[in-house]
Amino acid sequence: MTEPDCDVLVIGGGHNGLVCAAYLAGAGLKVRVLERRGIVGGAAVTEEFHPGFRNSTASYTVSLLNPRVIADLRLAEHGLRVVERSYANFLPLPDGRAFRLGGEQTHAEVAKWSARDAGRLPDYYAMLDRVVVVLRELMQRAPPNVSDRFVLADWLSSLDVARRLKHLDMRGRRDLLDLFTKSAGELLDSWFESGPLKAALGWDSVVGNFASPYTPGSAYVLLHHVFGEVNGKSGVWGHAIGGMGAITEAMRKECVARGVAIETDAEVAQVLVERVAGMRGKAVGVALADGRELRAATIVSNLNPKLLYQKLVAPGQLDEDTVERIARYRCGSGTFRMNVALSELPDFSAAPGTQLQPHHQSGILIGPSLRYFEQAYFDAKSKEHNAGWSRAPIVELVISSTLDDTLAPPGQHVASLFCQHVHPEVDGGWDAHRDTVARLMIDTVDACAPNFRRSVLGYEALSPLDLERRFGLVGGDIFHGALGPDQLFSARPLLGQGNYRGALGQLYLCGSGTHPGGGVTGLPGRNAAREILRDLGRSPRPSP
């Protein structure tokens, strides 16, 4: 084994690996990032998928990226520019009408379906805002760890959480409890009566969540999607010019500026562990797939915890309970993702025309009601009608080229199709069904915009298996593990390992399988760096 050639080895160059590496290097540590693919960025990358057409391959829209990460890593100076959609959502409906959410016309638009809902909508947003303010704070901190020993830092951290929750009045605390425990369906039904409004708001509860909107805990997934902001505007979603790869390219540049060594095509095959009899093992290095071995005093994993503990660490190196619980760690978000090259814009029956209109620049949601969402889940889950997908899927279509002319040739377009629900494991395997399901998604859009199918010049379809093969997303889980109450906060990924410190000594986790979970936030990476620097007695630490 070679001598340590750096202080920290980061396994995986996803955005959280890059963020963690940048903060550690900023504190003077010698950091090396090892990425399996030929490019860094993980699920936040831009790639060519059809000659002349580029798109954000997986993750496609920005809101959750933490403003402190943007500022600390000088992402704007490195070229990152995020633009807003013209309004949030456009829903073409089965009766030929369309529902629009967001922007100045929202009150009038909602009132067309229900005057009562239009009156209540500002109160609903205010309720979410009150909770989100506290949540945003908690997301930027390591959760208190639950351990058998008295650890002062954990007690102080618990007190800090309690102090922050005190900022909420009783009404706010009750709302918080509802949002963490109830279903999004129950919550929205208690607020509103019109189907399209509940669908537009409830979509956030099933994005990357293989569940019905009436599954308890789905309200949290909804909340998870509204804590972000774009250019200082809370809850808004936008587009990074150049695609999501522009974010991770800016992060890569800052890493390089801080002296981080980034190696691509460098797959880690194993975490090397040293063990003294009777003691917990200690991570001391990695073995790469090409046969090299590298050592460092600190090993940080950006990988899904299931991938790390089941593939990179030999089972005998872990305690039995970790092995068993990681086997039960829930992964599989029910997502099917397509990138589509288009000769022209979709001509929606509910808003005709192929010339650019504001609805083309919004999140176009095919899925008119929570009932539709629920059926889509039941179909895929039950496998009653096919090998495991919704007969009538939910499709969000974002035509990124309407906001960004760097992605497609002039006059042509690229669209991201984010589709729910598909079973993570279909009967007969995904290689046998990928194209059938891709055609279903195209037909689903075509039913609302009858020029869509014929305008498709080419596409890339990513089933859960493809997401796993390409990005290491176990079960195709877009968040590195379900965002259920059993896998959040101090319990992400496991109770007792919820503060970025892993199951082995000197091993840390910094990916979306740690608090605060998935999304292009940069927060797991930032929080993990702070904990690592605390253990090493280093400063400056990223401020809480």
Ligand SMILES: Cc1cc2nc3c(=O)[nH]c(=O)nc-3n(C[C@H](O)[C@H](O)[C@H](O)COP(=O)(O)OP(=O)(O)OC[C@H]3O[C@@H](n4cnc5c(N)ncnc54)[C@H](O)[C@@H]3O)c2cc1C
């Ligand atoms: C289809 C899809 C759509 C999404 N849409 C959005 C969205 O619109 N907005 C949003 O905010 N979030 C979205 N997300 C979620 C978000 O993209 C992820 O939660 C986030 O990018 C994960 O970042 P990460 O750094 O934690 O992990 P990852 O991005 O998964 O990075 C892990 C890295 O580790 C590498 N790796 C794996 N195994 C090894 C190994 N053995 N050796 C070395 N390297 C290895 C991988 O190649 C990868 O680069 C989406 C995700 C997907 C998949």
